[in-house]
Amino acid sequence: TILILDFGSQYSHLITRRLRECHVYAEMLPCTQKIKDLTWKPKGVILSGSPFSVYAEGSPHVDPAVFDLGVPILGICYGLQELAWTHDRGAVTESSEREYGKAEIVVHDAKNLLFDGIDHFQVWMSHGDKLSGLPKDFAITASTENSPFAAIHSTTSPIWGIQFHPEVSHTTKGTQLLENFAVKICKASTNWNMRNFIDTEIERIRTIVGPTGEVIGAVSGGVDSTVAAKLMKEAIGERFHAILVDNGLMRLNEVPTVKDTLQKGLGINLTVIDASEEFLTNLKDISDPERKRKIIGNTFIRVFEREAAKITPKNGDGEIEFLLQGTLYPDVIESISFKGPSQTIKTHHNVGGLLEDMKLKLIEPLRELFKDEVRDLGEIMGIPHDLVWRHPFPGPGIAIRILGPVSPSQIEIARKADYIFIEEIKKAGIYNNISQAFACLLPVKSVGVMGDQRTYEQVIALRAIETKDFMTADWYEFDFEFLKTVSRRIVNEVRGVARVVYDITSKPPATVEWE
Numbered sequence: 001t002i003l004i005l006d007f008g009s010q011y012s013h014l015i016t017r018r019l020r021e022c023h024v025y026a027e028m029l030p031c032t033q034k035i036k037d038l039t040w041k042p043k044g045v046i047l048s049g050s051p052f053s054v055y056a057e058g059s060p061h062v063d064p065a066v067f068d069l070g071v072p073i074l075g076i077c078y079g080l081q082e083l084a085w086t087h088d089r090g091a092v093t094e095s096s097e098r099e100y101g102k103a104e105i106v107v108h109d110a111k112n113l114l115f116d117g118i119d120h121f122q123v124w125m126s127h128g129d130k131l132s133g134l135p136k137d138f139a140i141t142a143s144t145e146n147s148p149f150a151a152i153h154s155t156t157s158p159i160w161g162i163q164f165h166p167e168v169s170h171t172t173k174g175t176q177l178l179e180n181f182a183v184k185i186c187k188a189s190t191n192w193n194m195r196n197f198i199d200t201e202i203e204r205i206r207t208i209v210g211p212t213g214e215v216i217g218a219v220s221g222g223v224d225s226t227v228a229a230k231l232m233k234e235a236i237g238e239r240f241h242a243i244l245v246d247n248g249l250m251r252l253n254e255v256p257t258v259k260d261t262l263q264k265g266l267g268i269n270l271t272v273i274d275a276s277e278e279f280l281t282n283l284k285d286i287s288d289p290e291r292k293r294k295i296i297g298n299t300f301i302r303v304f305e306r307e308a309a310k311i312t313p314k315n316g317d318g319e320i321e322f323l324l325q326g327t328l329y330p331d332v333i334e335s336i337s338f339k340g341p342s343q344t345i346k347t348h349h350n351v352g353g354l355l356e357d358m359k360l361k362l363i364e365p366l367r368e369l370f371k372d373e374v375r376d377l378g379e380i381m382g383i384p385h386d387l388v389w390r391h392p393f394p395g396p397g398i399a400i401r402i403l404g405p406v407s408p409s410q411i412e413i414a415r416k417a418d419y420i421f422i423e424e425i426k427k428a429g430i431y432n433n434i435s436q437a438f439a440c441l442l443p444v445k446s447v448g449v450m451g452d453q454r455t456y457e458q459v460i461a462l463r464a465i466e467t468k469d470f471m472t473a474d475w476y477e478f479d480f481e482f483l484k485t486v487s488r489r490i491v492n493e494v495r496g497v498a499r500v501v502y503d504i505t506s507k508p509p510a511t512v513e514w515e
């Protein structure tokens with residue numbers, strides 16, 4: 001195991017991710033970790049980057065005992081400054097300019113194991129402070145045009161420092177560098193895989209929850225909550241209580257399908273609550289998207305709390321003290337990264353607030369994972385393939401795909417149109433080429449003609465995008481024949497629709513959803 005000491009950089013978790021890609025197991029702990037309290041001995045230690053400056057008052061510093069472990073140490077960015085600071089304070093200076101962006105690295109010491117097999121490559125720099133000189137007993141390993149000390153190593157002990165971030169994808173050979181450190185230098189074993197993750201995570205859950213503790217969690221039918229619930233079920237069986245709140249805003253036939261899959265297929269202890277009327281009543285006449293989200297979020301919390309209170313713990317006298325959330329790593333970065341005040345474009349956190357209200361302790365078994373890893377995990381754990389590869393669906397559901405007020409008749413139209421669109425996408429065999437697709441119901445009427453009759457009905461807008469991270473997206477280039485089929489079917493089969501249009505706007509400037 002490699003120990004990563006986290007100094008708070010927004011990239012820290014990526015180090016774990018990259019090492020996992022090389023099948024090396026790594027554990028990340030806060031930089032304040034006392035070495036004497038570790039119950040295991042790491043094969044090597046990585047010090048992460050940080051938004052702080054090493055010489056600023058109150059900045060975090062590593063437990064000096066780390067240097068007595070006698071294992072290799074790699075400092076990344078702030079980690080490099082920290083190494084210099086602890087060895088030779090004079091070598092670090094505050095820089096008024098931030099260096100930010102790509103740079104070409106030139107390796108000076110070709111025999112250095114850290115750069116074994118990699119010499120010229122592009123690195124990603126993001127730092128303020130830099131070294132003003134070489135710390136005592138260190139030598140230069142590599143440099144860039146602006147950073148003569150882009151990589152340094154100790155001449156007396158197995159210590160390396162690099163100014164750039166090997167963990168981000170812009171550093172082209174970063175993964176190989178981390179692998180060199182972990183495997184060639186630290187001699188860490190390379191037998192980690194998703195199955196180990198499952199075993200470790202199940203053990204971890206059992207330790208946290210204890211022999212009698214009970215956990216509740218909301219499931220939505222999406223891959224994240226399903227995988228999290230399945231892990232819980234494997235770890236503590238019936239002591240995990242899943243709740244599916246039917247808000248009346250899910251896709252056509254979705255609630256019974258999800259119920260079947262989770263209960264019958266995966267054996268999860270699930271309660272389905274039909275709260276659709278309560279949601280619809282609260283949403284009556286509401287058009288503003290952010291108000292819709294707020295109402296749905298608040299109603300969800302109220303329903304969930306009410307229903308959770310009704311659940312009888314399986315162990316008789318115990319009580320439910322834990323809440324499961326299927327938070328993924330990207331959600332974690334979003335909430336902890338130091339970006340300064342950024343403007344809310346849309347509030348995506350549907351269940352924020354649940355925790356403060358319920359005084360429950362949070363369990364997040366997926367918080368280290370990225371979406372593709374969760375999908376791998378899902379496949380390994382026997383979750384149906386279709387569920388694992390499902391397009392994401394927003395928490396507020398179809399309510400933000402019905403522009404204008406949400407009513408039962410509008411929901412019916414939006415659902416049917418969406419169902420046809422997705423059905424045709426699957427039939428055409430392109431579902432997995434598309435990141436997300438759905439139909440939106442617009443609050444405008446347009447004139448049409450059907451048979452000999454004049455019609456005056458609503459418009460459906462189809463949206464389909466391709467994206468890696470949902471931050472930017474391109475619209476999907478369907479064949480015209482495909483669009484023709486979908487359009488014909490929707491107008492013929494869905495009463496209330498007279499016209500179908502296809503949204504050809506990328507993100508930015510548009511967003512994925514229409515609201």
Ligand code: XMP
Nearest residue numbers: 346347348392393394395396470511512513
């Ligand atoms: P936008 O519309 O922000 O969407 O470009 C990016 C991704 O986020 C989803 N989305 C939401 N998910 N609650 C959610 O759980 C929300 O309120 C919400 N709004 C957008 C959207 O479906 C897309 O995948």
